[in-house]
Amino acid sequence: MAVDEGLQSELQKAGVFVTSVETLYNWGRRSSIWPLQFGLACCAIEMIATACSRFDLARFGAEVFRPSPRQADLMIVAGTVTKKMAPQVVRLYNQMPEPRYVIAMGACAISGGPFKQGYNVLKGIDRYIPVDVHIPGCPPRPEALLNALMYLQRKIDGQRLTGTDKVRWYDETDPAEFPVPEFGAHDLEPPFNRAVWGPQEPIQRGAA
Amino acid sequence: MIQSITDIPGSVAGEQPLYGPRSYQVTSGNDLGAELLEVSMGPHHPSTHGVFRMDVVLDGEVVVKLKPVFGYLHRNHEKLAENLSYLGSMPYTDRLDYFCSMTNNWAYAHAVEKLADIKAPERAEFIRVILAELTRLVNHTCLAGFLVNDLGALGTPLLYAFREREKILDIFEAVSGGRMMCNYMRFGGVRVDFTPDILRRIRQIVDNYPRFLDEFEKLLSANEILMTRMQGVGVLTGELAVNASITGPMLRASGVDYDIRKVDKYGIYERFDFRVPLGDHGDVYDRYMIRILEMRESVKILQQAIHQFPEKGDFINPGVKLRNFRPKAGEAYGRIESPKGELGFYLISTGGVMPYRYRVRPPSFINLTILEDMCLGQKVADAVIILGSVDIVLGEVDR
Numbered sequence: 001m002a003v004d005e006g007l008q009s010e011l012q013k014a015g016v017f018v019t020s021v022e023t024l025y026n027w028g029r030r031s032s033i034w035p036l037q038f039g040l041a042c043c044a045i046e047m048i049a050t051a052c053s054r055f056d057l058a059r060f061g062a063e064v065f066r067p068s069p070r071q072a073d074l075m076i077v078a079g080t081v082t083k084k085m086a087p088q089v090v091r092l093y094n095q096m097p098e099p100r101y102v103i104a105m106g107a108c109a110i111s112g113g114p115f116k117q118g119y120n121v122l123k124g125i126d127r128y129i130p131v132d133v134h135i136p137g138c139p140p141r142p143e144a145l146l147n148a149l150m151y152l153q154r155k156i157d158g159q160r161l162t163g164t165d166k167v168r169w170y171d172e173t174d175p176a177e178f179p180v181p182e183f184g185a186h187d188l189e190p191p192f193n194r195a196v197w198g199p200q201e202p203i204q205r206g207a208a
Numbered sequence: 209m210i211q212s213i214t215d216i217p218g219s220v221a222g223e224q225p226l227y228g229p230r231s232y233q234v235t236s237g238n239d240l241g242a243e244l245l246e247v248s249m250g251p252h253h254p255s256t257h258g259v260f261r262m263d264v265v266l267d268g269e270v271v272v273k274l275k276p277v278f279g280y281l282h283r284n285h286e287k288l289a290e291n292l293s294y295l296g297s298m299p300y301t302d303r304l305d306y307f308c309s310m311t312n313n314w315a316y317a318h319a320v321e322k323l324a325d326i327k328a329p330e331r332a333e334f335i336r337v338i339l340a341e342l343t344r345l346v347n348h349t350c351l352a353g354f355l356v357n358d359l360g361a362l363g364t365p366l367l368y369a370f371r372e373r374e375k376i377l378d379i380f381e382a383v384s385g386g387r388m389m390c391n392y393m394r395f396g397g398v399r400v401d402f403t404p405d406i407l408r409r410i411r412q413i414v415d416n417y418p419r420f421l422d423e424f425e426k427l428l429s430a431n432e433i434l435m436t437r438m439q440g441v442g443v444l445t446g447e448l449a450v451n452a453s454i455t456g457p458m459l460r461a462s463g464v465d466y467d468i469r470k471v472d473k474y475g476i477y478e479r480f481d482f483r484v485p486l487g488d489h490g491d492v493y494d495r496y497m498i499r500i501l502e503m504r505e506s507v508k509i510l511q512q513a514i515h516q517f518p519e520k521g522d523f524i525n526p527g528v529k530l531r532n533f534r535p536k537a538g539e540a541y542g543r544i545e546s547p548k549g550e551l552g553f554y555l556i557s558t559g560g561v562m563p564y565r566y567r568v569r570p571p572s573f574i575n576l577t578i579l580e581d582m583c584l585g586q587k588v589a590d591a592v593i594i595l596g597s598v599d600i601v602l603g604e605v606d607r
Contacts, residue, residue, distance in 0.1 A: 037254050038252060039258060040258070040259055040281065041303075041603055042303055042306035042389070042603060044258065045306055045307065045388065046387075046388065048366075049370060049373070049374070052371070053367045053368075053370050053374065054370075054371065067253075069252075080283055082279075084280050085259055085280045088251055088252060092252055114300065114303070115283045115284065115288065117284075117291075118283055120284055121284065139388055141387065
């Protein structure tokens, strides 16, 4: 329940600050997103460049790269996820405490990118874990990563703590653990997590 | 009241009384049942420069066994290239060693030029040398930053290194349109020509670079902590390095004078006056210093190349047909001195549009095979900087 803006500004003039718990929570979360220090391939270099001198991720409160998933809020999947690496990526995501967010950075993390035809490349990390923001590009420029972070902040601003549209981690029935894929006879087993991704239904031409 | 040690429940001591003088048994030790500890470092580990795993067996904190595990970034580069046209593989070579896309492009173009007997015009060769040496500056600067980062100097040297990297990437962006993935070289030349403005900007960077190197060295090279941590650590003898086909700055740090720019004289390198720095001890500090000294030599090459840059000329051989390019049947191996070592491409053509066999000789991968020999007997914290000094990029190791 948002506070009426007119009333809020009237009260602020009198030195009283009124807000909702939801706004306060989201404000705190959006202003200190700690990413996981986790690079997979080429995009990781651009991620480091974003954190370094010219682009300076610290302006958005997200410069504290944590090597441990237990201390991180945001996983930037920066690079090609191979089938050998995919179980580890899902395991790392499971180890992160909620609330947690994922940015899929670059064409490879979104869909396999230029290496999609390869026998060892996962065709998008969104098959196993829920992705909040996708950044296209090969690799995306640091500005694109900054833009994605701002998108994520906007998304966090709109999160609800209660009601039917509350965020996933306040739902008691929602599993916090995502199944970790394993090597099967031909491919990873399962090939995707049905809870977050499914193959598109074929379009029936001529159907009424 | 307890009279003797044998009265204590669970005691297995001898007949000595609890009070009074005692005698002690002296053993040869190792009775604690201490076991070796097996640690899996990676694939998610901040010091492995990507997705690399080391299975380390530790006795206390001394490494007694180390097994590198690769393949977490195996992207089927070679197989994809065998199903693409010759030109179609060029953007994929950018993604091998993603710090040095220009030298990767050049190595591939060099191999195809050998295969199809193409010659690049003089202006193109100058452009290639300038961009390759700028790439060497980027790579060695960033490596020094990452190496010191591994040592625990979190941030500051890396920020200095990336500040310089951004300036050079601006040049790459201006000439090719891409910051990291340039896709710039073509068979028989380069894709677009230099403008006079670019040459001016490169000259500006090159003129300022020695000042940056002086600053960087003043901060780091003679630092006491840095010297204590790096000197005498991870020693690689010249003989072992040659036997393990180590190339690049790692080999030269072990005292072996082997630089493909001098040995093969590919391109127009014989026109430039530059020296090859060599190390004495082959430890981590030597590998660090060799890279700093190599950057100074690169600056010299760049200054000469800018000075001699031809006013006019083709930037690509006009006789080369890039579309539907079919080299005659045969095989070729082209190699150049990339910042990490000998980067070679081996191609077999059957006369079709696609290579029959496409093989990369990656310097990072072959330099990494010697990791165990360098780490044995060292502390586990030093294994991290030894790996850092090898200068690996996982895109090239796993391909």
